[in-house]
Amino acid sequence: MTYCLAIRVETGILFASDTRTNAGVDYVTSYRKLHVFRPAEDRIFTLLTAGNLATTRQLLDTIDRDLRRAPNGESLLSCQQVFEAADYLGRISVQIQDQHRKALAQSGVSGDVTLILGGQIRGSAPDLVLIYPQGNYIGTSEETPYLQIGETKYGKPILDRLAKSHLSLEAAARLALVSLDATIRSNVTVGLPFDFALYETDSLGWPLETRIEAQSTYYQNVSRTWQAGFENMFAGLTPFPVGAPR
C-alpha cells in the first residue's frame, strides 16, 4: 500500500510519502512515489502517487513525452495555473485507466490512481490539490490544510489535532513524519524509507528534499520520543470514574 500526504502552510508546501509497494503480501518492493517536475524556470510541480503501479508508470512516461513534444500539444509547460495542470493530469490518468480497464477487470484488479499535485507557476500563488481516479480534484482549506492519499486513516488523527496553516515548513515535515510513523505501526504495507520535499513559496526552485531511512537516528529518536511521550501522557491522565453514576 501507500501513504502520501501534503500540508499547505503559509510559507510553502510540504510533501511526504512512504516507498512501500506491494502486489499481494509476498511481492513487496520499494518505489519512489514523490516526483518533482521543473520543466522551466517559471514553474515547479511535485506529484505524489498512490494506486496501481503500472498506471503510475505510464502516467509519468506520458508527462515526460508531452514535455518533450512541447510547445506542441498540452503539457506541464502549456498550463497557466496549477489547476490546469491538475486537470491535464486527471485526463491522462482517466485515459490510461480506461485503456486497461477491461483487461484489469478480468483479473479483478483496479487500475485506479489517486494523485496529490502541488506547485507554483510564476504570477500566481502556490496551489495544492488531490486528483481523484475519476480525474476531478479538490483542494485544501484554511481549516484543513492537508491532503492525504493511500492508507490515510491511521495518520489522520494526529493531523486533525496539529496540522495548522501557521506551522513552519520544518514543523510540517516533523508532523508528516509523526503521521507516517503512526501509519507504519498499524499497517505493515506502508514502510520506510520516507521521502520529504519542502517547497518554499515564490522560490520557484527545486524543493529541498530529504530521505529518511529506517536506520536514520533522527527517525529512531523521534519514534522513541513519541512513544515515550504517549506513555507519559497516558499515565498522567486522571483515573477513569469506574462505576460512577450513569
Place this chain on the structure above:
Amino acid sequence: MTYCLAIRVETGILFASDTRTNAGVDYVTSYRKLHVFRPAEDRIFTLLTAGNLATTRQLLDTIDRDLRRAPNGESLLSCQQVFEAADYLGRISVQIQDQHRKALAQSGVSGDVTLILGGQIRGSAPDLVLIYPQGNYIGTSEETPYLQIGETKYGKPILDRLAKSHLSLEAAARLALVSLDATIRSNVTVGLPFDFALYETDSLGWPLETRIEAQSTYYQNVSRTWQAGFENMFAGLTPFPVGAPR
C-alpha cells in the same frame, strides 16, 4: 457509524462503545450498542454490536426469545463455554441476514452485523471474541489484547501503542476513552455518549457500567489534557533535518 472496542487484561475485560447511529447523514440518532446478558448466576455475557440496526434489533430479540424458551432449544443458557455462545450468535446473525438479504440487496443496503462477545461461564476462564458477519469468530492474543468493530482505524494507533494485558481495568477504560476520542475527532458519525462496562474475572456478576456524556467534566478534562499533551510532545521533538543529505 459505530465504534466499539474491548480490551482483555489480566484482571478482566473492558467493553466500550459510542452510541451514534446514522441512516445517511440526515438521520442521526443515538442507540445503545452495549448489551449485557446474565441469564443465570453462573454466566455473564457482554455484547457489542456494529452494522445494520434492524439486523441488530432482530438478533437481540431472538436472543431474548431463545432465553424464554430455555431449557428447550439452544440459547445463552445452553452453551457450556463462551465460544459456543459465539457460535450460536454467529448462526442467528447469518440466519437473520439471509432472511433479508434479497430485499436489502435490491435497495443496495447491507444487512451485515459484526459483534464483539465477551463473558465468562463458571468453570472456565473469561473469553473475548469478534464475530464476523459470516458467523465465524476470532479471539485476542497476548500481543494484541484488543478487538474493534465499526470505524476502527482512527482509534487503532493509540491501542497499538498502549494496549497491554497488564493494564488495570481502570487503565483499559481510560485507554478506550482516548481511542474513542481520537475517532470522534476524525469521523462525525461516531459520537457521544460513550458506554463502558468493566468485567472483573471470576466475579460472574453484572459488569460495572459507566456512561460518559458529552458534557461530562471528566471527558472534557481528558480530551483537553490529551490535546495539550500532543501539542507539548510535538513542540518538544527535535527539528526535522531539512535538506540533509539523502
